Amino acid sequence: MPINKKPHNNISPAVLKKMYITMLRIRRVEEKIGELVRAKEIICPCHLYIGQEAIATGVCSALRKEDYVFSTHRSHGHYIAKGGDINTLMAELYGKITGCSKGRGGSMHITSPDIGFPGSSAIVTGTIPLAVGVGLSFHIREKDNVAVAFFGDGATNEGAFYESLNFAALKKLPVIFVCENNLYSTHMNISKCLSDTRIYKKAEAFKMPGVCIDGNDTIKVFEQAKKAIDFAREGKGPSLLECLTYRWRGHVGPNIDVDKGLRSEKELKSWMAKCPIKRLEAFLMKQDILSKSEKEKISKQINKEIEESLAFAEKGSFPKANELHKYVFAKDLDTKNLGKRI
Amino acid sequence: MRKLSYVKAINEALHQTIEKDKNVFLIGQGVISPWYVGATTVGLVDKFGENRIIDTPVSESGITGAAAGAALTGMRPIVMHPRMDFMYYAMDQIANQIANWHYMFGGQVNVPMTIWGIINRGGEQAAQHSQAIQAMFTHIPGLKVVMPSNPYDAKGLLISAIYDNNPVVFIDDRWLYEITGDVPKEMYTVPIGKGAIRKKGKDVTIVATSWMVQKAIEAGSILQKDGIDAEIIDIRTLKPLDETLIFKSVKKTGRLVVADAAWKTCGVAGEISALVTENIFQSLKAPIKRVTLPDTPAPMSSVLEKAYYIDADNIVKTVKSLI
Numbered sequence A: 001m002p003i004n005k006k007p008h009n010n011i012s013p014a015v016l017k018k019m020y021i022t023m024l025r026i027r028r029v030e031e032k033i034g035e036l037v038r039a040k041e042i043i044c045p046c047h048l049y050i051g052q053e054a055i056a057t058g059v060c061s062a063l064r065k066e067d068y069v070f071s072t073h074r075s076h077g078h079y080i081a082k083g084g085d086i087n088t089l090m091a092e093l094y095g096k097i098t099g100c101s102k103g104r105g106g107s108m109h110i111t112s113p114d115i116g117f118p119g120s121s122a123i124v125t126g127t128i129p130l131a132v133g134v135g136l137s138f139h140i141r142e143k144d145n146v147a148v149a150f151f152g153d154g155a156t157n158e159g160a161f162y163e164s165l166n167f168a169a170l171k172k173l174p175v176i177f178v179c180e181n182n183l184y185s186t187h188m189n190i191s192k193c194l195s196d197t198r199i200y201k202k203a204e205a206f207k208m209p210g211v212c213i214d215g216n217d218t219i220k221v222f223e224q225a226k227k228a229i230d231f232a233r234e235g236k237g238p239s240l241l242e243c244l245t246y247r248w249r250g251h252v253g254p255n256i257d258v259d260k261g262l263r264s265e266k267e268l269k270s271w272m273a274k275c276p277i278k279r280l281e282a283f284l285m286k287q288d289i290l291s292k293s294e295k296e297k298i299s300k301q302i303n304k305e306i307e308e309s310l311a312f313a314e315k316g317s318f319p320k321a322n323e324l325h326k327y328v329f330a331k332d333l334d335t336k337n338l339g340k341r342i
Numbered sequence B: 001m002r003k004l005s006y007v008k009a010i011n012e013a014l015h016q017t018i019e020k021d022k023n024v025f026l027i028g029q030g031v032i033s034p035w036y037v038g039a040t041t042v043g044l045v046d047k048f049g050e051n052r053i054i055d056t057p058v059s060e061s062g063i064t065g066a067a068a069g070a071a072l073t074g075m076r077p078i079v080m081h082p083r084m085d086f087m088y089y090a091m092d093q094i095a096n097q098i099a100n101w102h103y104m105f106g107g108q109v110n111v112p113m114t115i116w117g118i119i120n121r122g123g124e125q126a127a128q129h130s131q132a133i134q135a136m137f138t139h140i141p142g143l144k145v146v147m148p149s150n151p152y153d154a155k156g157l158l159i160s161a162i163y164d165n166n167p168v169v170f171i172d173d174r175w176l177y178e179i180t181g182d183v184p185k186e187m188y189t190v191p192i193g194k195g196a197i198r199k200k201g202k203d204v205t206i207v208a209t210s211w212m213v214q215k216a217i218e219a220g221s222i223l224q225k226d227g228i229d230a231e232i233i234d235i236r237t238l239k240p241l242d243e244t245l246i247f248k249s250v251k252k253t254g255r256l257v258v259a260d261a262a263w264k265t266c267g268v269a270g271e272i273s274a275l276v277t278e279n280i281f282q283s284l285k286a287p288i289k290r291v292t293l294p295d296t297p298a299p300m301s302s303v304l305e306k307a308y309y310i311d312a313d314n315i316v317k318t319v320k321s322l323i
């Protein structure tokens, strides 16, 4: 299916407004992190999600808390959209024990298991099979939950991606494969990586639905995600959503990287003109779902949250050196009642 | 002699071998990026073109296998992995195909390729962007493994690896990249399978790999001031291991410390230690000690990184515990 430009408006105003808030929260958090990385306050490598907010938000807004989401090295947006706490995110980036991964993981390895966010991985494609496994678990245990794998265009170059698509389709597992095609895999344009850059087409080979969406259109993302999620909940199997988008910053860190000969300022500007947040904002205001004063209130509230998250991060302690080996193994199961011991 | 950095030494080895031999080519992620894999691949594409300097999609398994396939036809590919952590995806090709091919077919077909893996750690990069997995390759029959610790060896061992008729895993550490040293302009080889003595001594033998050789040299001068005369061996090749050099030294000193900045269990340090006890146990005046990383994934927080990584200090303390 090519990009569908039909108008749309069957989502409740409350959900729409919430999506707007989530996107703005992601944007502001990422901008702040960018500043802190530049100031060398944050040391761990941070891959910013600025420009791609509509995808995490649109998909996660169509999920339940019990549904699972897996993320990548570019993880903050997915975490926030699934409902992750920004205090513990910020503390993690500072390497504090109050961080969501207790200062062991950093930006590329954040987690919030209680809300269906078991973790993000820095190995490209690494979490796609895991999402399939979560789908398998839901399938075995006859739950109507779904698993989402977020990944980039670059991830579709690894064999594990195709193995995962096939197995999920073969077993009709409740998995949504969400490819955020931002046109680049580190320094490489997608045209230098894929013989056929229409990623959604790969679905056809596995007999699963595949759609290409304007990834900067939050409503469209939500609608298509909802469709795929319902399909999966009904036991009909996985879907592949290709969301076209663009990262405004370089691959890693706060810079825009237009001086490296990899992408042009013109290209960046043209995508910035398609800002997913401005777009949703304009829609909400036109529909009288969002007023000017409300908009200001939201903006202030988010700034306050971020200030608080920084204070929270600051206040936390660093791990103690003698706790280096803590968490290598999980605590033993109490096997007393498991039956006869051999 | 001319001084060159470790990075430039690698770069020069690549330029010279690719220029000299039409069968040599370089393939891997980032060989044509503005960062040029820490500047090791600067200038190559301009000189040799995209036919022989091949940047690739993220497909470690497929690309490593493809390089091996080219090697089966007599080419001498260099497949570069910008981080060892990403090599697990290529492990099947390396361990099942590449390492076994020559033996499995009774020596009729060989795989003359260089598998270049880079250790890139520190800076809070955490568990999946920090690994030094030399032991995994050293474990596998059919692979040779080299780890140069200075610019001279980086160039000489890379050229040796490229011209070896077997698959050679060439491992460098980004922490070594800015180190400078004497490097001849012309092409030369450093023999695979031969270690080198970096400092003569009589009280204790320190065998070290890669980055830890630099740390052992530092430790050696600290110890000297305290009246301990350490002999420092840069093992250079992990497989085949220069046992003769190690045995000769330990027979003289009676004490051995092995320093390898990788996990302890089933590591290179453990292997060297076992060889010494098996063969020259009688020469030992003290237990053999290992200075390695703990059996823990790389942490993120700087505080934990500091506790995790090892330094000259760890070697000094360990040596002193034996004397």
Ligand SMILES: Cc1ncc(C[n+]2csc(CCOP(=O)(O)OP(=O)(O)O)c2C)c(N)n1
Binding pocket: A073, A074, A122, A123, A124, A151, A152, A153, A154, A155, A156, A182, A184, A185, A186, A251, B029, B058, B060, B086, B089
């Ligand atoms: C197995 C593996 N190979 C290489 C890398 C280095 N790397 C990190 S991110 C990345 C590009 C990923 O591109 P894409 O999937 O499109 O995600 P994006 O960064 O665009 O969000 C690469 C090659 C890695 N992390 N893991």
Ligand SMILES: [Mg+2]
Binding pocket: A152, A153, A154, A180, A181, A182, A183, A184, A185, A186
């Ligand atoms: Mg991408």
